[in-house]
Amino acid sequence: MRKTASVITLSFLLIGMLISAFDNGLVKAWSGGTIEINPDGSVSPSTAPIQRNGNLYTLTDNIFSSQDGIIIRKDNIVLDGAGYTLQGTGGWIGIEFSGGRSNVTIRNMKIRVFYYGIDSYDSSYLSISGNNIENNYIGINFYSCSNCRISGNNVTANNYDGISIGESSYVDIVGNTIANNYEGIGIRLYYSKHSFISGNNITNNWVDIGFFNSIDNSIVGNSITGSWGNSVWLYGDCSDNTICGNNIANNWCGISMYISSNNLVYHNNFVNNEQQVFTFDSVNIWDDGYPSGGNYWSDYIGSDANNDGIGDTPYIIDADNVDRYPHMSAR
Numbered sequence: 001m002r003k004t005a006s007v008i009t010l011s012f013l014l015i016g017m018l019i020s021a022f023d024n025g026l027v028k029a030w031s032g033g034t035i036e037i038n039p040d041g042s043v044s045p046s047t048a049p050i051q052r053n054g055n056l057y058t059l060t061d062n063i064f065s066s067q068d069g070i071i072i073r074k075d076n077i078v079l080d081g082a083g084y085t086l087q088g089t090g091g092w093i094g095i096e097f098s099g100g101r102s103n104v105t106i107r108n109m110k111i112r113v114f115y116y117g118i119d120s121y122d123s124s125y126l127s128i129s130g131n132n133i134e135n136n137y138i139g140i141n142f143y144s145c146s147n148c149r150i151s152g153n154n155v156t157a158n159n160y161d162g163i164s165i166g167e168s169s170y171v172d173i174v175g176n177t178i179a180n181n182y183e184g185i186g187i188r189l190y191y192s193k194h195s196f197i198s199g200n201n202i203t204n205n206w207v208d209i210g211f212f213n214s215i216d217n218s219i220v221g222n223s224i225t226g227s228w229g230n231s232v233w234l235y236g237d238c239s240d241n242t243i244c245g246n247n248i249a250n251n252w253c254g255i256s257m258y259i260s261s262n263n264l265v266y267h268n269n270f271v272n273n274e275q276q277v278f279t280f281d282s283v284n285i286w287d288d289g290y291p292s293g294g295n296y297w298s299d300y301i302g303s304d305a306n307n308d309g310i311g312d313t314p315y316i317i318d319a320d321n322v323d324r325y326p327h328m329s330a331r
Helices: 002-024
Strands: 035-037 050-053 056-059 070-072 077-080 085-087 093-097 102-107 110-112 116-121 124-129 132-134 138-143 146-151 154-156 163-166 169-174 177-179 185-190 196-198 201-203 207-212 218-220 223-225 230-235 242-244 247-249 253-258 264-266 269-271 275-280 315-318 321-323
Touching: 070 077, 093 110, 110 116, 116 132, 132 138, 163 169, 177 185, 201 207, 207 223, 223 230, 275 315
Parallel strands: 035 070, 056 077, 070 093, 077 102, 085 110, 093 116, 102 124, 110 132, 116 138, 124 146, 132 154, 138 163, 146 169, 154 177, 163 185, 169 196, 177 201, 185 207, 196 218, 201 223, 207 230, 218 242, 223 247, 230 253, 242 264, 247 269, 253 275
Antiparallel strands: 050 056, 315 321
């Protein structure tokens, strides 16, 4: 009986381990510490599951790391995950660009369970595309970077920021799905400028897009829905930003402007947000003149006597913020 009980207990333990392995997507994985792509192009350790063909580096197996995952020290390369997973233990960095990297592409990889999924400092012309970046503390972190592109990624279920951009310029964030990032901001820009956020599906984050002290950026043509806090939040001297052509729906607050003025907001759909707009010490522009018009507001109650598609009366946000030409229907 005792032997039978032991066999049953062992069986349950093995089943649990298998279930955990399948849940992690790592039934089989190489494990051997931090991998480095060196300045001379070599890969260390030599046993790492990365195949090199000129400047193309391709994963040939899943990788599990209890330290930093992959450190890139070489410019002008492509690292192709080929659908494999790089997984950590909750700390460290998944992929780290050592300072000053240029013209590096990371694509087709799942990166999960690190502090930073991808971390870069003082680099330029980086491309992060077609990756699944999930269950990290911060999914992607660029600091003091320029002329970079983050496109076609799924950035989901990270515990704080999905994408964090600091003191950077000309960063394009295009065509990503950014969802369920729990405690912080889906996309956060601070002290950054000339960046373009477009065509993203951003949903169910605490704050979907947040700017702090950032100027001359564009938020264009995104679907921004279901945030638990502010869908778009401009805080602390954000100016000369353009917010245009977005669908902003079913959020706790559509747009929050806090000590941020001279931003242009037009051709957006504000639909069924608990609070469409919150402003504090901010004066902004909410339309593109007539006949181009302003925004669609689902709670607008005005009429359109001449049937030009523009409301006959303004949509009043507060004394300093008025959409003079609200659209009668969603764009």
